[in-house]
Structures are given as C-alpha cells and as structure tokens.
Amino acid sequence: MIYSSPLSAISQSSALSGALLTQSQAERMVSATNAEEAFRVLYDLSWASSASDSSGVDDFENVIDAGLLEVKKALSLEFAHKDIAYVLFLPFDLQNAKATLSAFLKQKQYEDIRENLSFLGFFPRKTAYNILSGKERTASDDFLRKALLSAKKLIEESPENIQEAQNILDAAFYKKIYDTLQRYGKSSLQQVFTNQIDGENIKRILRSTQETVFFLAPWEPSGFLSLSNEQAKAKMEFSPMKSFLLEGEDKKAEGESVVKVEIKIDLNIIQNLFWEARSNPLGEENILLLFLTKLRNAEVIRTILVGKRNGFSENEIRELISVFLPLLPAA
Numbered sequence: 001m002i003y004s005s006p007l008s009a010i011s012q013s014s015a016l017s018g019a020l021l022t023q024s025q026a027e028r029m030v031s032a033t034n035a036e037e038a039f040r041v042l043y044d045l046s047w048a049s050s051a052s053d054s055s056g057v058d059d060f061e062n063v064i065d066a067g068l069l070e071v072k073k074a075l076s077l078e079f080a081h082k083d084i085a086y087v088l089f090l091p092f093d094l095q096n097a098k099a100t101l102s103a104f105l106k107q108k109q110y111e112d113i114r115e116n117l118s119f120l121g122f123f124p125r126k127t128a129y130n131i132l133s134g135k136e137r138t139a140s141d142d143f144l145r146k147a148l149l150s151a152k153k154l155i156e157e158s159p160e161n162i163q164e165a166q167n168i169l170d171a172a173f174y175k176k177i178y179d180t181l182q183r184y185g186k187s188s189l190q191q192v193f194t195n196q197i198d199g200e201n202i203k204r205i206l207r208s209t210q211e212t213v214f215f216l217a218p219w220e221p222s223g224f225l226s227l228s229n230e231q232a233k234a235k236m237e238f239s240p241m242k243s244f245l246l247e248g249e250d251k252k253a254e255g256e257s258v259v260k261v262e263i264k265i266d267l268n269i270i271q272n273l274f275w276e277a278r279s280n281p282l283g284e285e286n287i288l289l290l291f292l293t294k295l296r297n298a299e300v301i302r303t304i305l306v307g308k309r310n311g312f313s314e315n316e317i318r319e320l321i322s323v324f325l326p327l328l329p330a331a
Contacts, residue, residue, distance in 0.1 A: 019049070019067070020047075020290075020294065020328070020329055021042070021045060021047065021300060021301060021328060022328055022329045023325055025045060026300055026304065026321065026325065028041050029301070029304045030304055030314050031314060035308035036056065036057045038304060039056065039305060042060070042301060042305075043063075047063065047064075047301070048064070048066035049070060057309070060301070060302075064298050064302060067298070068294060068295070069119060069120075071290065071291060072088075072291075075088065075287055084287055084288070086177060087177055087180065087181065087189065087288060088291050089120060089121050090121070092120040093121035093122055093128075093144065093173070094169060094173040095117075095118055095121075096117045096118055096121050096125060096128055097147070097148055098166055098169055099116060099117060100113065100132065101148060101152060101155070104129060104132045104152075105152070110126055113129075123144070128148060131148050131149070143172055143175075146172070147171075150168050151165035151168045151169050152165070154168065164214075170216060171214075171218070171222065171224040174218045174223060175223035178218030178219065179218070181193055189284065192269065192288075195239075195240060195241055195269060197218065199244070200216055201213075201232065201235070201236070202236060202245045202248065204216075204232070205236075205248075206248040207258075212227060213226075213228070213232040215227045215231075215235065244261055244265050244268070247264075248261040248262075260323060263323045263324075267326055273285055273289045293329070296324055296327040296328065299324055300321050300324050300325070303317070303320050304317055
C-alpha cells in the first residue's frame with residue numbers, strides 16, 4: 001500500500017489504532033483462567049487481521065509478529081521524503097546490524113541468524129550480512145556500510161573492542177535519524193528525537209562503570225563525544241530529561257536497579273508524542289505514536305501469555321506489566 005502524502009498515512013494509522021490492546025483488555029487477559037482463554041481476548045480484538053479461527057496460544061508469537069508486520073506494511077510509505085519511514089524503522093536496522101556483526105565474526109551463515117533478525121527494519125534483513133560479505137554497495141545504505149565496516153575492523157583488531165564497535169553503530173544510526181529530521185524540518189519530531197537522545201545518554205551515564213562515557217551527539221560530524229562522567233552529566237543540566245538522571249543516581253546510591261528509571265524514560269517519550277498528537281491530529285506524530293504503541297502492546301501481550309503458560313499468578317503478571325500499562329490506551 002503506497003500513499004502519495006502523509007495525510008493518507010495518518011488516515012490509515014487512525015484506522016489501525018482500533019486494533020490496539022487497551023488497559024481493560026490487558027486486565028481481561030491477566031484475569032483469564034488459562035493461557036488459551038487469554039489468547040482469545042487477543043484474537044477477538046483482531047490484533048492481527050491475518051490470525052485465523054484455528055490460531056491457538058501455541059501460535060501467539062506468530063500472531064504478535066503478524067500484527068506488527070501489518071502496521072509496518074500499512075505505514076511503509078512513499079512520502080515526498082522517506083523521513084518518517086527512517087524514524088520509524090531504522091532502530092530495528094540498528095538491532096539487526098549489531099546481531100549480524102556479532103554472528104558474522106563468529107563465521108555464522110545468514111541462514112543461522114535469519115529468524116533472530118527483526119523484520120521491522122527499513123532495509124531487508126539480509127542487508128547487513130551482504131555488506132559485511134562484500135555483496136552490497138548501494139548508495140541507499142552507504143551510511144550503514146561505512147558504519148558496519150568500521151565496526152568490523154575494530155573487532156578484527158581486538159575482540160575486546162566489541163563495545164566500541166557497537167557504539168560506532170549507535171552513533172551512525174542516531175546521526176542518520178538526526179540528519180533526516182533536520183532536513184525534514186518538523187520541529188515537534190525533532191524535539192521528540194532530542195529527548196530520546198538525552199534519554200539514551202542518561203542511560204549510558206547511569207550504566208557507566210568507566211571513567212568516560214560514549215556520549216551520543218548526532219549534531220557532531222562523528223556522531224558522538226567521549227566525555228568524563230561529570231562532563232556528560234553537565235550536558236544534561238538544561239535537558240527536560242534531567243529529572244530521570246537525578247532519580248537514577250539516587251537509585252544507584254541506594255544500591256537499587258535503574259531499570260525502572262530506564263522504562264520511565266521510554267514512557268516519557270511516548271507521553272510527549274501523545275500530547276503532540278493531541279495538539280495536531282493531522283500531524284505525522286500520530287504515525288510514530290501508533291507504531292510505538294503497537295510495539296509496547298506486543299511487549300505486554302508477550303509478557304502476559306508467557307506468564308500464563310509458565311504458571312505465574314495474576315498478581316505476578318500484573319507486577320511484570322505494571323510499568324508498561326500507562327503505554328496502553330485507557331479504554
């Protein structure tokens with residue numbers, strides 16, 4: 001399905017939003033007597049229109065994937081620019097690039113890793129493997145080719161450079177998205193992405209066990225800065241995300257995990273998108289919001305069904321999904 005303008009895509013995204021799991025439906029799944037009954041809630045919702053009457057709980061991963069793929073196909077648009085498609089799907093190409101690089105250096109074949117790669121990327125799943133094996137040199141993935149080959153060279157020099165190699169890939173992808181949005185000129189999307197970058201850098205600061213932090217800086221030619229922990233924290237001084245850094249530091253000082261803080265950061269991004277979408281019903285923010293909400297839907301559904309199949313109590317499942325519930329539609 002190809003649209004000539006973002007407006008057509010926005011109309012399509014509004015239609016697709018009806019197939020999202022709501023908080024009340026999630027509770028119905030949690031309260032179901034068994035995994036099969038919980039799955040029927042998902043089926044009745046038509047989360048994936050391709051699911052058949054014969055689909056059962058054993059097929060739930062395929063149904064989840066089908067629902068995500070339907071949204072991707074509906075929103076894989078030919079705009080005047082492909083900017084929104086980049087913003088939506090490049091993060092999955094980043095995941096695939098990292099996984100493929102690791103597998104390639106272990107001399108695995110593409111067939112060995114194909115099923116572990118995301119089908120939600122902008123590029124075909126085999127693109128990274130073809131680049132690493134010298135089979136792909138198209139201009140459309142030039143940034144990806146340069147980043148992958150630079151990362152590959154680092155690891156070939158020393159296997160201990162794996163984290164540095166992954167950082168190079170992170171910087172390349174975030175810079176590509178940043179440059180794309182700068183060209184597109186949509187200020188609200190630029191602000192959402194800026195907050196996402198700040199959030200990722202806060203996560204890096206909180207996770208850091210070294211004296212320096214690989215600080216994502218897509219406005220720089222290299223796409224990153226190497227900063228001391230104090231310098232990195234100072235960069236967050238005027239960020240609207242600063243409160244998450246302070247909360248995370250308090251958790252670390254108390255010897256607690258910062259995982260929930262990281263989830264709050266992701267939640268904040270979606271909440272900001274929600275308010276942007278509310279203020280501009282015909283804006284492209286609605287497309288990005290739908291896609292991210294569908295992804296969080298998938299996480300909740302998977303957690304509930306895996307919990308049900310493994311004999312978790314209702315309260316245990318509620319605890320597992322509690323941090324994600326605010327990301328679901330209320331009704």
